[in-house]
Amino acid sequence: MKFLHTSDWHIGADLYGRKRYDEFERFLDWLAGFIEEEQVELLLVAGDIFHTTTPGNRAQALYFSFLHRLSSSSCRHVVLTAGNHDSPTFLDAPRELLRHLQIHVVGESSPDPSDEVLLLEGPDGRPEAVIGAVPYLRDRDIRTVSAGESPGDKTQKLLDGIARHYREVCRHAHEVRHAAGGNLPMLVTGHLFAAGGTTVEGDGVREIYVGSLARVDAGAFPQEIDYLALGHLHCAQRVGGHEHMRYSGSPLPMGFGEAGRAKSVIVGTTEGRTVTVREHPVPCFQSLERITGDLQEITSVVRALQASGSTAWLDIDYTGTLPALSLRHELDALMETGELEILRIRNRHVADLALGRMGQEEELVDLGEEEVFRRCLEKREANEEEYPHLLEMYREILRDMHEDDSRAE
Numbered sequence: 001m002k003f004l005h006t007s008d009w010h011i012g013a014d015l016y017g018r019k020r021y022d023e024f025e026r027f028l029d030w031l032a033g034f035i036e037e038e039q040v041e042l043l044l045v046a047g048d049i050f051h052t053t054t055p056g057n058r059a060q061a062l063y064f065s066f067l068h069r070l071s072s073s074s075c076r077h078v079v080l081t082a083g084n085h086d087s088p089t090f091l092d093a094p095r096e097l098l099r100h101l102q103i104h105v106v107g108e109s110s111p112d113p114s115d116e117v118l119l120l121e122g123p124d125g126r127p128e129a130v131i132g133a134v135p136y137l138r139d140r141d142i143r144t145v146s147a148g149e150s151p152g153d154k155t156q157k158l159l160d161g162i163a164r165h166y167r168e169v170c171r172h173a174h175e176v177r178h179a180a181g182g183n184l185p186m187l188v189t190g191h192l193f194a195a196g197g198t199t200v201e202g203d204g205v206r207e208i209y210v211g212s213l214a215r216v217d218a219g220a221f222p223q224e225i226d227y228l229a230l231g232h233l234h235c236a237q238r239v240g241g242h243e244h245m246r247y248s249g250s251p252l253p254m255g256f257g258e259a260g261r262a263k264s265v266i267v268g269t270t271e272g273r274t275v276t277v278r279e280h281p282v283p284c285f286q287s288l289e290r291i292t293g294d295l296q297e298i299t300s301v302v303r304a305l306q307a308s309g310s311t312a313w314l315d316i317d318y319t320g321t322l323p324a325l326s327l328r329h330e331l332d333a334l335m336e337t338g339e340l341e342i343l344r345i346r347n348r349h350v351a352d353l354a355l356g357r358m359g360q361e362e363e364l365v366d367l368g369e370e371e372v373f374r375r376c377l378e379k380r381e382a383n384e385e386e387y388p389h390l391l392e393m394y395r396e397i398l399r400d401m402h403e404d405d406s407r408a409e
Helices: 021-038 057-070 088-092 095-099 151-179 295-307 324-334 369-379 384-403
Strands: 002-006 042-046 077-081 103-106 117-121 127-132 186-191 227-231 237-239 242-247 263-271 274-282 288-293 313-318 341-347
Touching: 002 021, 021 057, 021 263, 021 274, 042 186, 042 227, 077 186, 088 103, 095 103, 117 151, 127 151, 151 186, 242 274, 288 295, 295 313, 295 324, 324 341, 369 384
Parallel strands: 002 042, 042 077, 077 103, 127 186, 186 227, 227 242, 288 313, 313 341
Antiparallel strands: 002 263, 117 127, 237 242, 263 274
């Protein structure tokens, strides 16, 4: 059986206010065509299908149109699991209807591990794979809270809960595999931050658990797993050097920090329990360029891009001394020819009076949520000894806000 692993589509995401629906549409069109070209029989999508829990009409239309197109392709099975950006109830709402099209959706974890285990059958009715469809595991679903526990205790309970959930799902999957004959591949999904995983500045990866220590070690995943299809990190990578544990990465660069980075999907084949995989590049649907320098240096790079016919979106980090209005005028004049588009300009010479930082311009979009909170603490002259405790409580509030499913009843 041939399968394809992808994740982190983030349909509906924008970039500094610039809508990206054309990119999402072109990616999904390419993916559907590639699946047919490669005769892929199983599609695994490991979370963050949408960018928000309340995707707009156009984002939903792209999603359902893609699934409809797959229903008449070589792809006999689709397994979709939720990520931390997704609404479990939104994904689950059409689950029964989609199941008739062999599209299996798991929006949230279940106390019953059998709810996350699928036995897929081939066109002849014979079992061909066992799937552990594990979605993003929310803190409240896998960790019990005790009064007075330390941050370290919370982290360890969380990691123990994740490992326990995978053990239970894989135990049930093993029983299903054994009952079906035994020589079937076990493919398992996940949406989490694995230990040793790498990110890129500005790639949009959100901290999904309180603190920065909740990294899941490769040893937490049972050995029965023949392939682990992960989502959440936007750079394609192996987990702990294991060939069969992989992040596919996001198909689109989610920020200028990923400008120029190759994007990919994972294509795998199974023969019994033997799984072989390879990365396949995803085309670039919209170039991103980050330019740093004074006006002369910026002009040189822009003119070279214009000469090449580039249609890139630009992030400009200006290091010269021109006032903001003069810089804007010069750059607007520079953009009059060609198809380049500036999405953001940072002028280091301009003081940001609102944040009280002289000699450096900052925009709110440049600051992380924690940094904004830290500056609020500084402004109010909070006791520095209380910072760790206050930050921990703030992170818990953020996590609850991000995980709140506004569609749940």
